Amino acid sequence: MEKKQENSFSLNGSVREIKITPETPDFPDHEGKAEFMSYCSMCHSLKYISMQPNFPRKTWEAEVNKMVAKYKAPIDSVTGKKIADYLVAIKSNH
Amino acid sequence: MYLLTDRPPQLETPLKIFREDLTPNEYFFVRWHLAQVLTKIDIDTFKLYIGGAVDKPLALSMNDLKTQFAPDSIIALAICSGNSRSTFNPKVPGGQWGNGAMGNAKWKGVKLKDILAKAGVKKGAFDVTFQGMDRAPLPATPAFIKSLSINHAMDDEVMIAYEMNGQPLPMLNGYPLKLVVPGWYATYWVGSLNSVNVLTDTFHGFWMTKAYQVPKDGSLNEKPDSLAKATVPITNINLHSIFVEPEPTDTVIANKQRLVEGLAFDDGTGIKKVELSFDAGKTWVETKLNPELGKYSWRRWKYDWTPTNKGAYHILVKATDNKGRTQTSKQWNRSGYARGFMEQLDITVN
Numbered sequence: 001m002e003k004k005q006e007n008s009f010s011l012n013g014s015v016r017e018i019k020i021t022p023e024t025p026d027f028p029d030h031e032g033k034a035e036f037m038s039y040c041s042m043c044h045s046l047k048y049i050s051m052q053p054n055f056p057r058k059t060w061e062a063e064v065n066k067m068v069a070k071y072k073a074p075i076d077s078v079t080g081k082k083i084a085d086y087l088v089a090i091k092s093n094h
Numbered sequence: 095m096y097l098l099t100d101r102p103p104q105l106e107t108p109l110k111i112f113r114e115d116l117t118p119n120e121y122f123f124v125r126w127h128l129a130q131v132l133t134k135i136d137i138d139t140f141k142l143y144i145g146g147a148v149d150k151p152l153a154l155s156m157n158d159l160k161t162q163f164a165p166d167s168i169i170a171l172a173i174c175s176g177n178s179r180s181t182f183n184p185k186v187p188g189g190q191w192g193n194g195a196m197g198n199a200k201w202k203g204v205k206l207k208d209i210l211a212k213a214g215v216k217k218g219a220f221d222v223t224f225q226g227m228d229r230a231p232l233p234a235t236p237a238f239i240k241s242l243s244i245n246h247a248m249d250d251e252v253m254i255a256y257e258m259n260g261q262p263l264p265m266l267n268g269y270p271l272k273l274v275v276p277g278w279y280a281t282y283w284v285g286s287l288n289s290v291n292v293l294t295d296t297f298h299g300f301w302m303t304k305a306y307q308v309p310k311d312g313s314l315n316e317k318p319d320s321l322a323k324a325t326v327p328i329t330n331i332n333l334h335s336i337f338v339e340p341e342p343t344d345t346v347i348a349n350k351q352r353l354v355e356g357l358a359f360d361d362g363t364g365i366k367k368v369e370l371s372f373d374a375g376k377t378w379v380e381t382k383l384n385p386e387l388g389k390y391s392w393r394r395w396k397y398d399w400t401p402t403n404k405g406a407y408h409i410l411v412k413a414t415d416n417k418g419r420t421q422t423s424k425q426w427n428r429s430g431y432a433r434g435f436m437e438q439l440d441i442t443v444n
Binding site for chain 2: 009014019021022052071
């Protein structure tokens, strides 16, 4: 079993450093994928999305709104709709 | 470990690790909120800043903390507010944790009250804020700052830890310092802590007033179509119990004794008993509890089970605390916090 992802830990005198390996999951092609992949990775890994179960449109729209309203993501309303539509396309029960 | 996310890192502990009293540091769960976590530090130049409404602001080095203050030690459970979120029904967005966003450790450090006493808390002090060295990529994203009331901050239990299970904290778990708030969810256990600020007013930061909210009535429960109107910050660890062994996919043989074990935990009130039901809650049998490791430690329970019939079993586990409170069978809230509804182990006996 893998140990924690402190997979590269160095100690040089009093300086301690770790290296974390980034991971980007694959996502299906749908309209809005480019906007999703770029805007949604500004602040966090896209694994935040790939680990979610399916949600209804209402939930995805609320999540996108939260990113803008609460966390100040620089996403205008047109782009926000494209991203929400993409999330619905890939992670909702149609 | 199970990697939920890499940036910021969130890692979950496999269940079998919970078959030890203390969770090894290299398998301890990881949860950060902001992508720019601390990845490099020179401990010789590190300072813990104590400021605000104090007589004498302090800038304490790690050496100061280890030599100017009496060391304090506590065994305490760290558990994510959203531990077990993926088990909520209907599902809710957020970190899709199983039961592994928690860990029991022996923490060593300095009582916060000793540090605040050295700085001299001014009259009129109301809240104390805590911030670490993690940062968001966007300047406008709210900084991760948590607060405690001054009375809570000055109690005998809140600690600034510099060691975990006898070792310096791993950087993913908050090196060099982590706030330890025994009995409260780990959202308060600020990692890479370097700033403590005494306020003379209520702290209104995002991560205290907008995030980490639960229904005000204390039930930790609401319905999707009638969400609680009023909310308050999450605080005490809710009474809960889980199965650790066997896991649903394990092989169990009929007429052969099998050890069933698990954990029970709460906010320090104390576990009175942990019971199992093999008949959907009609009757209960008591498990054997391991000795207490401390008020804020989890409590391990064990039961020797010899199933006589083959087939599917649905076993419930229920903890009762020293105040007589026990677990419900149904609970939900919009954020997937503070799971307390009984866990059921579905397992086939061959």
